[in-house]
Amino acid sequence: MIWIVLYIIIGMLWQASVAVRLRNTELYRLTHRRMFIVAGVAVVGMVLYFFRGMFGSDAVAGIVGFWLVMVVAFCIVWVALIAANVFSAARYGQEWMTFRNRSLGGMVLWPVGILSVEKALRSEIVLRVECLFSSQTRKWPLARKNFSDLRNVRLRSFDHDGYKIYVQCNPARIISTTAKIDKDSIAGRKCFLCPANRPKEQDLIAWRDYDILVNPYPIFDPHLTIPCREHQPQLIKSHLGDMLDLAHELKGWAVFYNGPKCGASAPDHFHFQAVRVANIPLYSDYENLEHEDVKENVVRIKDYSREVLCIEGSRGLVIETMENLYADLHYDQPDDEEPMMNVVCVWTGRKWRLFVIPRLTYRPSQYFEGKYVISPGTIEMCGVMIAPKVEDYGNITLDDILDIYRQVSYVVGV
Numbered sequence: 563m564i565w566i567v568l569y570i571i572i573g574m575l576w577q578a579s580v581a582v583r584l585r586n587t588e589l590y591r592l593t594h595r596r597m598f599i600v601a602g603v604a605v606v607g608m609v610l611y612f613f614r615g616m617f618g619s620d621a622v623a624g625i626v627g628f629w630l631v632m633v634v635a636f637c638i639v640w641v642a643l644i645a646a647n648v649f650s651a652a653r654y655g656q657e658w659m660t661f662r663n664r665s666l667g668g669m670v671l672w673p674v675g676i677l678s679v680e681k682a683l684r685s686e687i688v689l690r691v692e693c694l695f696s697s698q699t700r701k702w703p704l705a706r707k708n709f710s711d712l713r714n715v716r717l718r719s720f721d722h723d724g725y726k727i728y729v730q731c732n733p734a735r736i737i738s739t740t741a742k743i744d745k746d747s748i749a750g751r752k753c754f755l756c757p758a759n760r761p762k763e764q765d766l767i768a769w770r771d772y773d774i775l776v777n778p779y780p781i782f783d784p785h786l787t788i789p790c791r792e793h794q795p796q797l798i799k800s801h802l803g804d805m806l807d808l809a810h811e812l813k814g815w816a817v818f819y820n821g822p823k824c825g826a827s828a829p830d831h832f833h834f835q836a837v838r839v840a841n842i843p844l845y846s847d848y849e850n851l852e853h854e855d856v857k858e859n860v861v862r863i864k865d866y867s868r869e870v871l872c873i874e875g876s877r878g879l880v881i882e883t884m885e886n887l888y889a890d891l892h893y894d895q896p897d898d899e900e901p902m903m904n905v906v907c908v909w910t911g912r913k914w915r916l917f918v919i920p921r922l923t924y925r926p927s928q929y930f931e932g933k934y935v936i937s938p939g940t941i942e943m944c945g946v947m948i949a950p951k952v953e954d955y956g957n958i959t960l961d962d963i964l965d966i967y968r969q970v971s972y973v974v975g976v
């Protein structure tokens with residue numbers, strides 16, 4: 563009997579350690595109520611079992627014993643659920659809830675379940691990112707404050723032609739929105755993406771030549787910045803393969819790129835960013851709206867307020883098509899080192915989707931006239947206008963937004 567009790571205690575401690583590491587993550591939020599209920603039942607069961615002599619009758623001891631068996635069963639289900647969630651998230655990204663029950667069947671053995679979670683926590687980037695968020699938003703005051711402010715963020719929405727465009731009031735983004743990106747300003751400041759100049763509280767996950775970091779000035783929760791370790795210019799061409807591979811590993815996330823003159827506040831240091839796919843309206847707009855062919859393997863979203871092209875398929879096809887598209891765009895904008903664009907990459911579970919958003923300008927006339935402090939980067943082009951100033955958030959109209967999109971978009975082939 564003592565061995566069974568020891569087994570349960572060790573198992574529960576191990577579970578607790580997994581739970582602590584997953585604290586505040588999306589997976590944890592979805593399972594924590596169950597965890598507490600089961601843990602509560604388990605503790606009461608154990609206490610009753612140890613004090614069963616006080617009840618003095620075999621019948622009561624029998625009931626308590628039965629309860630203990632139930633507790634063990636509960637524990638198995640609990641771990642199975644966590645394991646299933648973890649695995650489904652790793653394998654299927656945003657669709658993990660759908661697959662939860664399918665994975666459940668394979669996870670019924672208790673220690674095997676925990677071991678699987680442990681392995682996944684060490685090897686799956688998508689889970690390590692969850693844990694990075696969990697620890698950074700606990701230990702780093704700036705990240706904690708800005709992510710907690712994001713929970714009360716104000717959001718307006720406009721309906722237009724069968725889809726929605728949002729405006730988010732986000733005062734913390736003023737630094738990024740008004741960032742000076744001219745050569746002198748860039749040369750005169752310390753690069754905040756270089757490892758030597760990053761805040762000391764900022765932890766990272768190393769991935770190839772990149773460091774995956776929590777963005778301390780988020781637009782969405784969670785929000786990652788993924789700079790190269792080396793200081794090198796923001797030019798996407800040689801990083802396309804990495805972008806696709808990263809999107810493949812970060813299932814359920816959209817990896818995106820702001821061109822050096824299209825929203826990147828560090829145009830001198832190569833970086834991607836990433837947010838959850840569910841946060842960007844563009845992704846569902848693409849699924850719900852009609853498309854039309856632009857070039858071979860390139861479609862555009864039809865009657866959309868801004869030009870959004872999409873390349874869909876295998877890794878080789880997406881890279882090859884993108885290189886051709888890049889060359890075409892560069893032909894139209896030969897003076898710049900890179901044609902102006904925002905790029906978003908998502909792994910759908912079966913293939914890649916690369917959204918290319920060609921740009922004509924970075925900031926609209928309203929910015930220079932002092933009417934609105936809005937500088938469209940990828941997130942704005944994906945359908946969420948970020949207004950750092952409260953009055954802009956209140957005043958902006960749908961017509962203003964459509965006008966901004968018209969000014970900053972570059973329509974291909976016209």
Ligand SMILES: [Zn+2]
Nearest residue numbers: 753756793831
């Ligand atoms: Zn740098």
